[in-house]
Amino acid sequence: MAVRILVVDDDYDMVETVKLFLDAQGFEVTTAYDGESGIVSAATAAPDLCLVDLVLPDMDGRELAKAIRGMAGCEQTRVLLLTAMGGRQAVEAYLGDGEDSADAYMEKPVNFKELKSSIEKLLNIA
Amino acid sequence: MLDHLLQGLSQILSTKRVYVFLLDAEGEELFCVKSVSGEVPDFDSRDERLLSFVLHTSRRVGTKTLEASAEPLIRALGEYARLDYIPILNLNRPIGGLVLVDGPAGTSEREFDLISLSLTQLGGPLRSATDLQIPNSAPSEKDSAQAIRKRTLFLVHQLKSPLAAVQQLLTVLVEGIVGELNEKQKELVQRALTRVRTQLDMLSDWLMGEYASLGIAEEHLGPVVLKAALKEAVKAARSKVKMRGVQVVLQGLDPDTTVQGDKELLTSAFRHVIHNAIKFSPDSGLVSVVLQREPKGVRIVVKDQGPGVALKDLPFVFDDFFYSKDPALQDKVDSGTGLSLAKKVLKAHGGWIKVRNRSEGGLETAMFIPAD
Numbered sequence: 288m289a290v291r292i293l294v295v296d297d298d299y300d301m302v303e304t305v306k307l308f309l310d311a312q313g314f315e316v317t318t319a320y321d322g323e324s325g326i327v328s329a330a331t332a333a334p335d336l337c338l339v340d341l342v343l344p345d346m347d348g349r350e351l352a353k354a355i356r357g358m359a360g361c362e363q364t365r366v367l368l369l370t371a372m373g374g375r376q377a378v379e380a381y382l383g384d385g386e387d388s389a390d391a392y393m394e395k396p397v398n399f400k401e402l403k404s405s406i407e408k409l410l411n412i413a
Numbered sequence: 414m415l416d417h418l419l420q421g422l423s424q425i426l427s428t429k430r431v432y433v434f435l436l437d438a439e440g441e442e443l444f445c446v447k448s449v450s451g452e453v454p455d456f457d458s459r460d461e462r463l464l465s466f467v468l469h470t471s472r473r474v475g476t477k478t479l480e481a482s483a484e485p486l487i488r489a490l491g492e493y494a495r496l497d498y499i500p501i502l503n504l505n506r507p508i509g510g511l512v513l514v515d516g517p518a519g520t521s522e523r524e525f526d527l528i529s530l531s532l533t534q535l536g537g538p539l540r541s542a543t544d545l546q547i548p549n550s551a552p553s554e555k556d557s558a559q560a561i562r563k564r565t566l567f568l569v570h571q572l573k574s575p576l577a578a579v580q581q582l583l584t585v586l587v588e589g590i591v592g593e594l595n596e597k598q599k600e601l602v603q604r605a606l607t608r609v610r611t612q613l614d615m616l617s618d619w620l621m622g623e624y625a626s627l628g629i630a631e632e633h634l635g636p637v638v639l640k641a642a643l644k645e646a647v648k649a650a651r652s653k654v655k656m657r658g659v660q661v662v663l664q665g666l667d668p669d670t671t672v673q674g675d676k677e678l679l680t681s682a683f684r685h686v687i688h689n690a691i692k693f694s695p696d697s698g699l700v701s702v703v704l705q706r707e708p709k710g711v712r713i714v715v716k717d718q719g720p721g722v723a724l725k726d727l728p729f730v731f732d733d734f735f736y737s738k739d740p741a742l743q744d745k746v747d748s749g750t751g752l753s754l755a756k757k758v759l760k761a762h763g764g765w766i767k768v769r770n771r772s773e774g775g776l777e778t779a780m781f782i783p784a785d
Contacts, residue, residue: 304581371573396577
């Protein structure tokens with residue numbers, strides 16, 4: 288069964304390029320462009336992994352990650368936060384103290400090799 | 414009139430460090446002829462960078478006109494009142510350049526404009542300090558370092574996101590994910606990718622510099638082993654530049670030499686200096702990085718065998734976005750944020766950075782970090 292990945296980002300170009308790469312790797316990809324749509328898609332697709340932009344029009348990525356993890360069928364869903372701000376320190380500086388609901392952070396623009404490696408690591412796949 | 418002007422400026426700027434220097438007719442030596450405090454500052458009368466700064470300001474003020482209102486002046490002086498060193502400009506070109514300078518720190522274009530206008534306007538009856546509204550410099554909660562960091566991060570995010578998307582679109586093309594390109598198409602896309610990456614690096618460097626300007630965050634302060642930081646910086650610099658056979662030699666690397674600081678910021682500062690040294694070196698040239706322990710701290714000296722920096726550019730090499738306009742160097746210039754970042758980082762650590770052209774050719778960059 289193909290690995291299911293949900294990509295949530297309000298930047299259409301970012302979503303399309305990541306989807307193109309993931310499709311080529313054989314993953315089953317669904318997409319959304321804001322937090323609410325992301326929640327709806329997650330409820331339908333029950334993804335194994337979510338790639339989520341930190342700054343969405345209606346919520347921040349960590350809130351979305353928490354919402355998805357709280358849904359039935361998505362308790363084990365991994366979340367990789369994508370951000371153009373910088374690494375984890377930058378994210379912490381921006382969001383301040385708070386529950387860290389992401390499994391990993393990655394800086395945009397995404398390096399496709401590193402993305403593939405991170406996905407394999409997060410999902411324990413070869 | 415000159416005494417009147419000096420006293421007025423001293424009051425407005427709340428500092429006694431206002432001096433008058435005279436440049437000799439040949440432009441080779443500076444003399445301090447007046448000071449408000451009565452003391453003569455410690456300076457090198459033949460300091461290359463200071464002379465270059467004076468010559469540059471001499472040329473600029475000669476063409477300045479009286480057009481600005483007092484508002485920009487008041488704002489500028491209010492900002493400068495917070496600084497220890499205030500660069501002020503040429504007054505009288507016919508005698509070879511008369512400059513009020515409190516430190517060869519270099520001045521941005523905007524500062525030149527505002528200060529030269531202020532001097533020209535103040536040439537008349539001087540207003541007393543009570544007539545001027547100096548902006549309140551007390552920091553409010555709104556301007557706390559944390560709030561500023563957050564706003565800066567958001568700004569950078571907004572600027573970087575579209576560029577990140579463009580880079581990914583180009584990467585999809587060049588990696589053949591949607592079909593192979595011909596050689597010429599690949600070359601053009603690669604060039605576009607290089608431009609975008611340079612802009613993204615510039616934004617990241619600028620962000621880091623802004624962070625450094627706000628001071629070292631307590632959670633990031635700790636012992637930094639300089640040997641490890643320099644090795645990491647060399648490795649990172651090598652990965653970003655074509656080496657062309659350039660050798661980088663590290664010397665004086667005592668494994669116990671540490672300083673208190675932010676490892677990420679310091680490593681980034683070192684990386685930029687070493688990266689520049691490699692970039693401007695001739696093929697198969699030598700870059701040396703020497704770590705020297707001194708009584709009050711640690712000095713790191715990076716030397717290269719490149720073309721050095723043009724005299725006229727020396728006062729500006731640490732300005733944000735400054736890069737050489739020399740046509741011969743255009744293939745080597747980048748975002749112009751590396752050295753300004755290095756300066757902000759060193760300053761945040763209580764240290765400094767200086768450059769000088771070596772007599773045997775090439776550039777020497779010295780960095781100092783205080784340590785017990």
